[in-house]
Amino acid sequence: MTNTIGITALIPPELIYACGHRPLDVNNVVPESSLSPRSKLCAWTALWRDLILTGSLDIDSLVVVAGGDCHNALVDGQKVSLSGLPTHYFFYPFDTNTQYLHSQLKSLEGFLGGIKDHKMFKYIYRLKKKGLALEKQRVNDNARASDIFSALICFSDMQSDPYEFENLIDNIPDTDVEYSSRVAMIGVPPIYPDFHKVAEEFGLHIVYDELPYEFIRLGGNDLQGLAKSYKDYSFAGPIKSRIKIINHELQKRRVDGVIHYTQFACHHTLEDEIFRDYLDYPFLTVQGDLPGPTPEQLKLRLEAFSEMLEIMP
Amino acid sequence: MNIGLDVGSTTAKIVLLDKSKIIRSKVVSSHNWKELLDTNTDEHIIVSTGYFRRKVPHSAAITEITAASLGVRYYVPDAQVIVDIGGQDTKVIDLRNNRFMINDKCSAGTGAFLELAAHYFNIPIESLGKLHSRTQRSAQINNTCGVFAISEMISQLVAGYTIEEVIHGIHEAFAHRIAQMIPPTNQVVLIGGTVLNTGIVNSMETILDSTIVVPPEPQMINAIGAALYREIRSYSKS
Missing domain, CATH: 3.40.50.11890 (Rossmann fold)
Incomplete structure (x- = not known):
């Protein structure tokens, strides 16, 4: 069943x-x-x-x-x-x-009642490869960050139907994006569903979403293979390793600035000071609470950050 | 000629700039911002900023953070950290690495908090600085919540502190709240209408280990920055 x-x-x-x-x-x-x-x-x-x-x-x-x-x-x-x-x-x-x-x-x-269908390991592996290709697409400015984020965030469950999900990700449009700055999003994902679209309106092209990127880690074909891959799940490990991973990704993706999303009353908020010390980029911290459209105060921050990245020396 | 128009939550300010020289400046309450513009003012030379920046005539609208960064450099070219204390929020801008923080979820470090206190004592907000200077003793106000701080003020009055000492305490609590947002630096530039209150400046000087700089007309800085924006943009395009 x-x-x-x-x-x-x-x-x-x-x-x-x-x-x-x-x-x-x-x-x-x-x-x-x-x-x-x-x-x-x-x-x-x-x-x-x-x-x-x-x-x-x-x-x-x-x-x-x-x-x-x-x-x-x-x-x-x-x-x-x-x-x-x-x-x-x-x-x-x-x-x-x-x-x-x-x-x-x-x-x-x-x-879960034991493994019944080993083929699923290979199938999900193939899907995640497609996820990695999507990731590359936005890093190369060929896809809107809002489209890619919406897909990547669903790699944690493949929307409970991997076959339908495959159709969905196969149909993400190739679009040349125009922007004023490339930014990275670190921390937990924003609770506002329109956040990435709002950032786009202010000319910010989000080329890295830290947590969703963790979702497309390629696992193995058995428990041992999964253990080898998922042991490096960065959110669960020491912050030193996480900083190393983030810095590597920021450099690879040529970002101009970093946005740290924090959630009200989430312990990850305490990491903000550490990130500010160890990530040498223009840095914006934003905080959300209940879901809904991105609040105006937060929009002001995004707009100001975009202006700063564009005109400040 | 360039015009910077800063329409914030409480006041509206205009600055006319010609070749980086201030020709005219004026402040009115926010809802009377129309008084600042002549009927024949050319919209194409206006850069707006502040909460209402998109609601007023403009050729470009910039955030207060950008406006403050540009405006402060007009008076303090080597500025490091700006603290802009507004009516509804406080912004800390670190010019050394283009980072900023805004406190707008709570009134404790904003002009609104001081308005609340002045309202309780039934005194004009402009007199807070004068009352502060009348004493060196301070009633301790620990609460970081603006509303609860009023209860604490009442308790301190009941305990025998004078109004002046309670106001001294409020300013110190206010300064402590803002100091938490300021990164290590040896110089802080204070701007915004609230900085006209010498009690706040005095408390910030006591609390921070940094040199405090208050530029002339600190409430006009963002309007100056907005006016400079067009000059900088046209310079960078030429």
Whole structure:
């Protein structure tokens, strides 16, 4: 029987598909939500929690990324679990230990009822290769960042239907983009669904989205291969390694500036000072809270950043 | 001739610039901005800035951050960090690396906070600086929330502090709040209408280890920057 498995952060989607189920990244429905969460710190976790508890999200079980994501997810995941929904907790290693991650993947495989279709590993691998090609397309100024972001952010679950998803990404238009500056987005993704379009209006071409880029990491054909690949999931590891990865990507993509998106009451906000010290680029920090259209104050920041990059020495 | 028109949340300012020389400048309240323009003013020479920049005649509209960066250099060519204290927000601009921060989610470090305090004491906001200078003693105000700070002010009055000492304390709390946003630097340029309050400047000087520079007419800087924008653009195009 095919079940819908809610996931709260990056979980290898190839494993869920290989076990005969479909993943649903519960974050991907948050930006379109108009719910007012009852008690909240970070709106991302509070909203997926309430969407599940109110029955607005149709899932059969939940996999909570408890290590390598946030403690809000751990608590909100337990609230969901107390409602009776089968819940599994997944922990990434902080020290990139392959054996530890292998044991976590083995335990997740058990929760999902075991691998039934090995072919899915290869199929998802092929899809992710297409994701990497899309990424290249925008870096080479041949695609709008808003189109690429919308596709990449869905690589965490392939919209619960990889075949339909493949059709969708095959139809992303080739477009020559014009812009005034190339920028990178680091941190968690913005909670505002129109954010990338707004940035485009101000002449900012986003050539790197840190977290969605992590989603298109190529996994292996078995648990060992997945463990080797996903152990480097940067959000779960030490910030030193993350800075190294980000700096490498910024240089490769020839960015003019960096935008750090932070989420109100998210612990990642504390990383802002570190990034400002270690990323030697014009740097803009923005913060969001509840979903909706990008607020005017935030637009002012984007506009000012764009002006600064364009006219300042 | 170039015109910089800065229509902010509280006041509107105009600066006429001819070959980088200020010919005329004027301030009115925001809602009376039309008084600043003659009926025959050529829209093509106006660069606007401020909250209402797109609502007023302009050939180009630039953000207050860009306007401040250009305007401050008019008086302080070697400026490092600008702190623009406006009616609704406070902006910190680090010119050394083109980075900036804006505080606009909370009134505690903005002109609105001081207006709230002046309103409570039923005194004109312009008199806060004078009252500040009458004492060296300060009532401690810890609260970073503008509204709760008023409750704290009341408690300090009840505890026996004078109005002057409470105002001194408010200015220090205000300065502490802004200081958290300022990167390490040996020079800070303060601009914005709130800087006309000498109590704020005094408190910033006490708290920060940096040289504080207040340019002439600090509330006009963004309008100057807007007027300079056209000069810089036409220079870079020629």
